[in-house]
Amino acid sequence: MNVHVTGSDVGARTLAIVSELKGLEGPLLPILHEIQAEFGYVPQESLPVIARELNLSRAEVHGVVTFYHDFRDHPTGRHVLKLCRAEACQSMGGDAVAESIKALLGIDFHQTTLDGAVTLEPIYCLGLCSCAPAAMFDGEVHGRIDADLAKDLIAEARS
């Protein structure tokens, strides 16, 4: 879910999350995951609050956020479709499925459809290599996907 909130709200909610988790050993990743779960992405306004509370520089926090593929700096569409791009899925025609999905949505990886319905992301291995090609749609896993199954998922997303 992407919630539209004002800057001060972000600060207050970030502070609450950081306060709850900062007692952990190595708290930054759990904090960032929680913030992304809360807002749907990691808002810029969160970073100074995290930095101050963990006694880190803003540059350090920025460095961590941008290092990891998972953390986004902007909201996604209403649904997220992740397609596995790794070798096992390639061996079962994953590339062709990806091309047909891109054509169907009219977008490339890392983009969101104009109606805001679907964000398409590449993922490198869901551990479903014995039932490739694999995909994850809003956290739900799908194996042996083909163009037809992809069409159904996209139709569901747009309904």
Next chain:
Amino acid sequence: MTVRLYVPRDAAALALGADRVAKALSAEAHSRKLDIVIVRNGSRGMHWLEPLVEVETAEGRIAYGPVKPSDVAGLIDAGLLEGKAHPLCLGGTEEIPFLKNQTRLTFARCGVIDPVSLEDYKAHGGLKGLEKAIAMAPLDVVKEVTDSGLRGRGGAGFPTGIKWKTVHDAPGAQKYIVCNADEGDSGTFADRMIMEGDPFVLIEGMAIAGLATGATKGYVYTRSEYPHAIAVMNEAVAVARAAGVLGPSVLGSGKAFDMEIRVGAGAYVCGEETALLNSLEGKRGIVRAKPPLPALQGFLGRPTVVNNVISLASVPIIMDKGAAYYRDFGMGRSRGTIPIQIAGNVKQGGLYETAFGLTLGEIVNEIGGGTASGRPVRAVQVGGPLGAYFPRALFDTPFDYEAFAAKDGLIGHAGITVFDDTVDMLKQARFAMEFCAVESCGKCTPCRIGSTRGVETADKIAQGIEPEKNRELLADLCNTMKFGSLCALGGFTPYPVMSAMTHFPEDFSPAPMVEAAE
């Protein structure tokens, strides 16, 4: 009498519709007023048969699969609850050749029990290893693991007992057990299956490691791509804590050990142990130079055991049955069993645990049944994205750490990805370089820049631009990356690239460029 049915909750089964099958079964039973209970077990590892539904009968468990939701009514009509015949009936689960021919030590309970039931776990031999470890001196536990010949199942194959000994001997008030569950290699899913199907065996293995080395705190660092495994692990840790398996006094021993599940954020390089430790500390997942060894200065600079899921999950049976029992399986310096993961374009994909020593050809053709597409096998990548591509000519290579190294390959985490004859090996070599470029942590130059230059060079070969010169350049680049990179990401990317070039040279000699007609 209540009939017990089993429908897996393993992600592979879910990806093929297990939840919908479970729902259909439950709805059908409700409308027919049948007395059933559905246990959501792990997977037996026969993924081409998923969703695999089992029913408990007086004659043991009977399997049906692959079951679709639309099959459910017909199955019940045919007598599913009594284990009666149906076109989908596979007979006794344990009698299915794929399962029967395995040696299941680490995966003995996976797919058999309810993953989050500690009672089930104990009823199937669980916690016996931990109980024995509690009664022993820590150094004796370390010795038992050393004597078993267990080597790190994450890929490097370092003797587990020696790592433990180093941490045991290291001075420090606080030591850690870190489980590397960042299973990012394509073609591998053994860690995921254990976490989803038998989480207590990992918890038990970590607790034993803690007692043996004097570590009181453990972390499982796993992947955000594995939401189901994370959920099962968290649930199991809570159950274990409530039952006193974890906590200030492990099974009443007076010795403390507790653990947490931590989640990565989509960086492949965090599967490298020092990058993992940095990530766990909340830093960028940048590789550290070694020495210092993590065993001496690991998490937060303190002595830390970093072991793979399968290494740790193999410890309980070693402690329970003894080092000799485990060591008697295997060949050469590769002792015990290895869960081989058969994936990609293969008819019978799944997990097959067996002693070391089967040949690659036996695994692909006999156990895997050849390709799913029915076309001839052309290449097999062993050991994930950093593993070599093997041609059919090397199918006589036995599955053993040293035998694979002798053929310029590696076992890695024992994932096998099968490709049929439509594969373009130049494209696969390019992908290996591209993957390295995307996932490089950026710390060392050969990996960070070499991978990008590798993609460009592969592209030039594909376009027919000075192919001979560029092949030579690519080989030279691989040599630099192999010997100049700080960790296995840059250091092993040359394996898929060089093996593709060596074994499939025809794909690297495209037709010369044709001048455009216009």
